[in-house]
Amino acid sequence: MAKETTKSLVKKQVEEINKSAEITEAYFVGLLWSDPFNNFSEYSDTITQDEFIHDVWGFYFELGRRMYDEGIKKFDDITVHTKVKEYNIIDDFEKYGKMITIEDAVNIVKENVDNIEHYYEVIKKNYVIRQLFLLFGEKVLINKGKYDWKKMNREQLAMYWNDKVNQINLENVNRYEVENLYTDPEEFIRKLEEDSADMLPFYNSILLNSISQGVARGHVFMWGGFGNTGKSSIMSDKFVMSCIANKEKLLIVLNEEDAQSFRQKIVLSILNHEYGTGFDRKRMVNGQLKESDKELIRKAFQKMREMIDGVDSQIKIIFMEKYVMKDLEKIVRFWANRGYINLLIDTHKVSDDSQYDQRWQTFVEDMKTIYRLTRKNAGGCNLRTVVTFQLADSAIKNRYLGFDAMAEGRGAKNEASVVMMFRPCWSDEYEGEKRELDCYKLKKRSDGKGYDKEFFKLEKGKTYYLVFTPKNRFGSNNENAQPVLVIEPAFHRNAFYEKGWTFVAKDYN
Template sequence: MAKETTQDIAIREAKILNKEAKITESYFAGLMWSNPFDNYAVYGDTISQDEFVHSIWGFYFDLGRRMYEDGIKSFDDISVVTKVKEYGLDDEFESHGGFEPIDDAVSIVKEHSDNIEAYYEKIKKTYTMKQLYLLFGDKVFVNKDKYDWKRMNRDQLAMFWNDKLNQISLSNVNRYEAENLYIDGDEFIKKLEEDSSDMLPYYKSTLLNSISTGVPRGHVTMIGGFGGTGKSSITAEKYVMSCIANQEKMIVVLNEEDAQAFRQKIVLSILWNEFGGEYIDRKRMVNGKLKEEDKLKIKKAFAKLNELINGNESLIKVIFMEKYVISDLEKIVRFWANRGYHNLLIDTHKVSDESKHDKRWETFVEDMKTIYRMTRKNAGGMNLRTVVTFQLADGAIRNRYLDYEAIGEGKASKNEASIMYMFRTAWSDEYEGEKNELECYKLVKNKKTGEWDKKAFKLQKGKTYYLWFTPKNRFGHTNDNGQAVMVIEPMFHVNHFKEIGWCQVANDKSRRAA
């Protein structure tokens, strides 16, 4: 017996799909006619007649849509006949069998309205397969490796073949999703638990995690700081080390330093956090004048790194973009996201080197919109955990209280972020004994009551502190509605950012640096 060819498989599967489509489309059209007032309101504008494989059911669907738009709420015989004549569709209506086919469909499915979404998705998937077949031929029906078209939904199919073609830009497809506000209580709880499980906690960061519970998937987190204050170093420890510790695939996109410079930060973080406070003189790493004991520590750090990633050397990909062009960035991210890399760090986001706008801020905002579209979990997005670092405006260095005014290029970019953090160095007059001395506190658990008590402390002279602001937070409070400002002690020599406690900074725009 001759081996079945790709064409044979495609013909066989297409026949099966065509047969199933006939049933699905009749059921869907029947449900639309059985309750036109509700169903056409939901699906009337989201599917078209040419998406039906069988013209008869596309005809009945479109006829029903036109009657619904004309205000017909119930498709009785008289109303239908009147409208068919008005539309000049008498011959086509009779050629399809008149009332009989649609009446039969309505009688079969009118008690099963809950299935309409499933029928809708099957029609959409069948149409997707039809279009893919026109583009790629028989191979779309042949399962191979991880590709199984029967198990994949229409979005997964489009993403798979988009990756092959690398031409179709899903981010330009405008979609929306409608859900009932009411759902079953158990389903609501399940969704909460699923969303919580998608949170990636920041690495060994109790206080930072208490603000947002971690890095959310499907959302953009923006972290702003002034030039040279360590945005890369902070994200290396808090975010990249978390992906390493949790064995989460990640791509790190750099445009200011290369992979080797970034590795230095990770080595220092591993030595300090995983080996009880070991460290190497960072200057010797930079100038290459390592001692033998330094080399041993570095080897130990990489052995630990290999252990943490469970031997998966490709777990974290570091990509250096010599030219930061947003269209190139999107291609890179989509390529790796299609291979399971769902954590993204962009360090640093800035105005694209190939701006299409006259004003720099317009480019910054539009590029952030692109990053959001890539990140979101629906409407063509890739459901990423995205952290973006950016530089605060130079003029904001005089601002005691950091909020949206401190954004340098394009304040409207804040709309694309679900969480926004900003940090600055503590000012000299905020230290102990100075005129604007900060009242800081730690939360210490009371052994007797079990409650958390506030233990006051002051910023000590001779030390450097960062104040970590939260201007936006869809997963908790912001500074404007109760979230305290976090106090961090940066330890650059070991790439560690020690969380000290909390403080309140007055939101007084008149209190700026002289």
């Protein structure tokens, strides 16, 4: 009798899963079809047709995925019917209701795109449950003790049953480490101090350092900007100058400008920071240097030599005519083994040896390679890695910069611990304009107890940049109260002065 009761319970659970999945899968596929360009880019490679319980939604998912892979950005009636004939799937298309079925799903959910991740997770969990059921049988759907499959997510379910298998082989494990949560507080403090000592602060940048504490070893820092806005210039001043000042070995990998062009930026930064002067960089480019310019350049190199204690090889510059990821990995590992623990890649882009049909796939997969090189364990080199990258041209109209500004390669954010991106201020954000920004800097109180906000406006006639922080594992990001940093560039000095903070409305026009 008990056995029959168990079977009846399991049958009921299976029916509930199938019924719920019919709605969830319809909503998920409907959202994919409602905005193929953005949504299929995120999910086309993370889920397969086999993971759908209901064949109808597996069919429409796979049809949409194939069209997306061909570069089709909008699934209109004519295009879909053309592709159905081309793929020779007319019978299935008609069996499942042709365009009426998918259009109904799109109309229901097209305004609820924020729920797409939830639907995705439910589908993935259902697939995990079915696979576990095949391996372990009815017990997967029977709650026992602390085990409650309905309340567990897919990772927890997989971990629970994987643990059951691991326990069988535990006695065969030669060595593993177990630590208690509680430890000696002095040991805990010592490790904290060790970790913080591995942070390399940005050069002369109190506000920028307050966001991420600098660049940590074993982590990737991504710095994004639009074309020709100064990505390389800013990182040369903030990161490269920090390596010089802290006598840190650094490997600079360039794939757009050469070493001589990069040196120009550092010369100007040193003149600005060390001597409070500079000169028009155009004279470096056209070769029309005055004798006073030449003297300043000599002073800059002399100062640089002093700062690096005469170790000319402290910073290496490598220009890659072809940005090939397998070559980059060999180069980085070679120099990392010689103590070059800091890495600047300027600029990360789609590599020339792409093995993927879609550019965004290459961009993301290459970032995974860079992270594997950077991380502390699992064969990594324990580097501090800074990667500059170009924001999508389509995002230039965005007032607020978030992950959408990374366009097709936004999945690359997963490999970085910190993602920052910047843009020039818009004309309507200056003082007296309709969208003027309320900016502020913190001023210490006369009694030494705390700070007051001192407000200011953006002054017309000057150039300002706004620095956004969409991701930050070492502090707050813009989604949880981190303000936007305001800086003022001075390219003739290769200097970027921190002016204060502001908040930008989260709109994209």
